[in-house]
Amino acid sequence: MTSIIKDPVNEDDNDHMAYWLSNISALLFLLQCSLKSAAQKPPAPTSFFSRMTQSFRSSSSNLAIGVVRQVEGKYPALLFKQQITAYVEKIYGIIRDNLKKELSSHISRCIQVPKTSKGTPINMFEELEGNCSPASHWEAIIESLNKFLGTLKENFVPPVLVQKVFTQIFAFINMQFFNSFLVRRECCTLSNGEYVKYGLIELELWCAQATDEYAGSSWSELKHTRQTVAFLVLQEKSSISYDQITNELCPVLSVQQLFRICWLFRDDKYNTPNVSPNVIASMKHLMPSDSEDDGGSTFLLEDDISIPFAMEDVxxxxxxxxxxxxxxxxxxxxxPSFQFLLTD
Structure with missing residues (x-):
């Protein structure tokens, strides 16, 4: 197993990695069912009635399981279980990072709407060089997600792991877009908000088609980007109050993040005014004194590289x-040494 994981060819092959993730998860599950710790062994009953009751419960448990018998977990078996657990986490991380790498090139083309040679935003469905429209960049993201989901399902990866990996992938997408809004002035425009809004609609549709069984809470991971886009495409920003922005439009964003977005925003289509000076003043008043000129670095989102599940979840x-x-x-x-594998 170690040689398989360390082989660069195998690491880049999601189909191969998904196969092993599925099989090792199944092995871990069967180990979990089969091994019992001596520390958890209940005290022996003293009365005849108690012994009969325990015997009945034990028989019922075996009937319910019907497949595996529990045996005392000794050190080699428990160590093996630890190693299998580590492999599940390792392969999960490889698969997740492979998809992040694949999506990164597509995301970079979707962060900012392409412009014409005159510097004006291009129409969403207008063809560019190479007969490629801006919408096709978002379609490439959807195709990657569909292909990836198909690979996981074909290899029978447990749905809970599929949910976890897509939740982290959508958090990664959210981080990429939201951080771009905070640090790149050209991204905080009305036309770019409309461009990203188109992509968010596609991603929401993908989550619905994937169903909760596999997409889980992925859609909610885009909340920073969704709320920022809602602000960028909002008409008549000058009439909205600070309370409306913070409580209704962008409740998940911090005051520093809101200030940064409001300060960078520009209507590159109709040249409508930004939020009122009173709103900006309210934000400045609530911000820490050293956060206004830090370029957004202290409140950028970070990529989540953790393992977001316990083995009990699997x-x-x-x-x-x-x-x-x-x-x-x-x-x-x-x-004869393996007779415990057989049921009556």
């Missing part, structure tokens, strides 16, 4: 009955 999402038709290998079934 094992709890799987069912023993999924393995009911799996037979023990003949070599093990014939070996």
């Amino acid at each position: 094992t709890a999402s799987m069912q023993v009955k999924e393995f009911a038709e799996v037979k023990a290998a003949a070599e093990l079934a014939e070996n």
